Amino acid sequence: MIKFDCDYLEGTHPKILEALVKTNMEQTVGYGEDEYCQKARQLIKDACNAPDADVHLLVGGTQTNALVISSALRPYQGVVCVESGHINVHEAGAVEATGHKVLSIPTDDGKMKAEDLEHYCAEYWADVTKEHIVQPAMLYISQPTESGMLYTKAELLELRKVCDKYSLIFFVDGARLIYSLANKNTDVRLPDLAKICDVFYIGGTKAGLLFGEAVVITNNAIKKDFRNMMKRAGAMLSKGRLLGVQFSELFTNGLYLEISSHAMECAQEIHAIFDDAGFEFLYNSPTNQLFPIIEDSLQEKLSEEFSFEFWKRVDEKRSAVRFCSSWATKKENIDKLRSAVEKYTQK
Amino acid sequence: MIKFDCDYLEGTHPKILEALVKTNMEQTVGYGEDEYCQKARQLIKDACNAPDADVHLLVGGTQTNALVISSALRPYQGVVCVESGHINVHEAGAVEATGHKVLSIPTDDGKMKAEDLEHYCAEYWADVTKEHIVQPAMLYISQPTESGMLYTKAELLELRKVCDKYSLIFFVDGARLIYSLANKNTDVRLPDLAKICDVFYIGGTKAGLLFGEAVVITNNAIKKDFRNMMKRAGAMLSKGRLLGVQFSELFTNGLYLEISSHAMECAQEIHAIFDDAGFEFLYNSPTNQLFPIIEDSLQEKLSEEFSFEFWKRVDEKRSAVRFCSSWATKKENIDKLRSAVEKYTQK
């Protein structure tokens, strides 16, 4: 079975594995205070052009989202996101577990619009009963979004304006951020994010690490005692150096861009396979997640050799499915996919 | 200024005040273990025809909602309600403060439809990633709803079916329940609620008490150690007998029905004032909240003598406002309102 379900199917990039093997028997102090973590943090700050940022290395995304949100908000405040936002639908209530409401706004395409955010905040602050309502105090978006779309720099700057106007902390979930960085369809690079938002993270789990998410905090107000919050959340890895070694390698000699380029190329090829065969797409995603709309009968045939993720029923005979590329996607598997699609769709 | 803003503008019903005055210097034990609380609980069980129910007397509605929900759910479970549900919009995040997500469903009229609930639950249980999603485990509705509408017994029974099918606890917020009980437009009485749902409460604060909400628990699974939960939530009144005395009086000689009848009569008269003058209503509410749609210019004139609550802008010149009747509404004030409306609207 060749799997295209998601971008965390394999272990880790060979270069990262090599670094882990090489350093395996070294003795280091724990909890992220070793030299590898130190180095990784510096490399990330350099890549973000953010010398004053605080960088923290965490294990997973749910943990990171809940931790950042609960560290930045006071108890009565909530976080605003689109209805399809990961924290609103797929974290099993991890944010609410910290006592905060997720305030969701409907969208057509999964992207937060500055005018919708403006409207939401304006309504809150104009309401005479606002003490009875959860106060919007943070904006959460994902870059790329849950459906693989990208915000432009102009769009982020517009959101920033609304954040400034209503004192919202701007938080960007970058679980798949790497897959946008070598992307020709975006003008948003790491230093832009560091400049525009208050806190964001660079996902490692989906981008070639065994695991790991690097939180970059540029807003001083959120920096204080973040490590105490980490420990309290069970998010401080004992052998922290595992994160240090991995992220150091990812940010050495542009490995993260290399990974990004590879996945983008593969994504384009997968896109072409379905596009050439005349399929529509649920979203016009420019990143590593592709959502072709395929008849159930064809899905069944493809499933004999390939796995992919069910996404959404479109009509009685068709549903959108997800194919992902990643650092680990093999060209030969794409070729096999092309052959299969061609075989099953040729008249 | 004559106030019609809400139904908790005055202190308490004269009979209840009299009972408080009469018992004021008696010495009783605290925390709801006195004879007045004992009596009140029995009277409520009798009125509900629910001899095996547990009844607990609490101070306020937010407290009650958060307490019932957090007592009945396990941490990873959430409570389903309509988008306009009180717990979703006007509790300042009190439910999320206990760690639970409020799962909201859009509606046209503020009432939960059995088919929408069925659809929501079916989708959850069919989802292969459901461990990543908050599990719907409780249904929350308000009777009357936040916009003054009433569920019929048939509607409640349909909801009950869905609850049974998906193991949802059925919880009814009755903050204004009293105002439905002497209502000719409903076939839902206290024994019906006790039979159909797992837990509900009878609001006293809006129905003539200084304060107080009586929780009626019929599902054994929720009964255990509820008082420990109350204390932990800061919801166990030291001088508990204040609740006992008030609720005993409310349920003696049918005072609650008398209060209900009076408010319903007043509501019909207020409705007639605006209806006769040709105004539309935002909701066709059969209870003690009325939502006429009035031009801003007339609102301004009425505001010189009367206060009422802004509800929702309808168009550029008009908005819906709320007038409430209650146990304390004076007929003479309704007459003054009629005169004013007639004066300002006559050609």
Next chain:
Amino acid sequence: MIKFDCDYLEGTHPKILEALVKTNMEQTVGYGEDEYCQKARQLIKDACNAPDADVHLLVGGTQTNALVISSALRPYQGVVCVESGHINVHEAGAVEATGHKVLSIPTDDGKMKAEDLEHYCAEYWADVTKEHIVQPAMLYISQPTESGMLYTKAELLELRKVCDKYSLIFFVDGARLIYSLANKNTDVRLPDLAKICDVFYIGGTKAGLLFGEAVVITNNAIKKDFRNMMKRAGAMLSKGRLLGVQFSELFTNGLYLEISSHAMECAQEIHAIFDDAGFEFLYNSPTNQLFPIIEDSLQEKLSEEFSFEFWKRVDEKRSAVRFCSSWATKKENIDKLRSAVEKYTQK
């Protein structure tokens, strides 16, 4: 049965009841924004000589403790108190319910010693693993303490010094504070508390109100959005004016001092009854709680006519019990108690 168990056995002081009756049918806005609350807040600020303080009126003590603590601390911080501190033993986990650890220090007499607090904080800040330990960030004491003892002004100032040194917020639980204010054994008055600590509250429930605790916040850092926190905690009374009316009356014409004086006189008489009869006391309490050590056999006899609270077993034959005086204690009942004790103890 004549009850001496506690100081919240009766309803409310006749003058306060009169005020409630007189204002009962007035129409006011809700949630503490009415004129009575306004007036009460001003009177309390005046009595505390703290014109810039924020005053909030809440219903009960558990609610108040949990709310103040969770409003003032960040999630990873804890509150330090003595082992016998009310929040540590008798709040059913209400503080932990907000996510904060109660950090307890053993004492001999229930009073926090400055040197113990200093030692605790010094150890924390010297610990290299302190990110793994809950950070002490607030000091909680009760005045009077749970065993009826009083801190002197000098002691409070010493504690203040430690708080300043280690950035602790100084919080004083004044559930029975009123009973110290007309006390000749103390040099701590309301303005002293307002000056020395960051936040404290004046208990009404035990001092003649139906219910009510007035929080006085002098530290600006804790003031912001406190009302949002109140609502979220279910601690914002709908008919807030009930609190306003009661506290206004309590602080008009020195009623609170009158209440304090009466209870102190009664306490001295009760103390004399047992002292004269040769009984020892568990604590040498100068306030309205008295803890004579009495043989079980005598307790049994007294129990026929009087109720009092079991406190602690002292030896096989004797235990300490609690007798309380209050605003409502009747001299005739004290006389009956004296006669009974004399009767049972005379040789």
Next chain:
Amino acid sequence: MIKFDCDYLEGTHPKILEALVKTNMEQTVGYGEDEYCQKARQLIKDACNAPDADVHLLVGGTQTNALVISSALRPYQGVVCVESGHINVHEAGAVEATGHKVLSIPTDDGKMKAEDLEHYCAEYWADVTKEHIVQPAMLYISQPTESGMLYTKAELLELRKVCDKYSLIFFVDGARLIYSLANKNTDVRLPDLAKICDVFYIGGTKAGLLFGEAVVITNNAIKKDFRNMMKRAGAMLSKGRLLGVQFSELFTNGLYLEISSHAMECAQEIHAIFDDAGFEFLYNSPTNQLFPIIEDSLQEKLSEEFSFEFWKRVDEKRSAVRFCSSWATKKENIDKLRSAVEKYTQK
């Protein structure tokens, strides 16, 4: 610098590393539903002789403790442990973050005594005000304890009796459990734990894994929806197979016993070094943590070549320090330590 500070200084055991390398490019499903996790769970159930147990693989100890406790308790319940219990002192409030109080009992040697537990529970259940007190509902112990001591099977059975009597869930933190399993000083093996307690975990992080803790649940009441709780706590690793591969290896061909034996041998040698040189020990630990009491001046000299952990000041000139052995301890380093101690202590 040769480090003896703790048992998580290196990466992972060579055999486990080899397994990770070998499986690195395989494609598996995520979140612990792959075949490696399946296999690991089965191996652990076999080793525990507990075919009906549920086994879950988590990343770290703090996470595991907070998750197990919050899954097993209702909100108003607390967990009892000794004052030096890890959850009481070194988890940064992770348990309280889930809303539960840690109820601590003083001990002389860090071990919970059945009679102390019995006394604590008996007092709670006899207290007439127990609704105001956190209900003890779980017993937490560590095997080995925080100071390296071991409970005998007889001691565990006595604790079990108390748990049965007072309906306590018996939870054993086995962060260092592996280091007791090949230990001649204990009669407690995995099947004993599975039989005696309701839930326990086998620590991997300190025993040769990169990371990982295996929770074994034998009490059916705690099993339901544990994975939902995991996800909500951010404790469900995306590439779950990393845990599966590691634990499978650990439980194949008795690797865990081999690791245990090696560490025990090393520990005995380290113990002998200090014992032979006439040093006392703070605790007479039979496991892989050793606590010699050493003069500050000697510590300084040893620190030039070795690192070890400060534990506790004993008197003005001496403090107890901790030396740990582990799966990774090299005999040559122990020899160097012996030489150094001999050199500095010879007359």
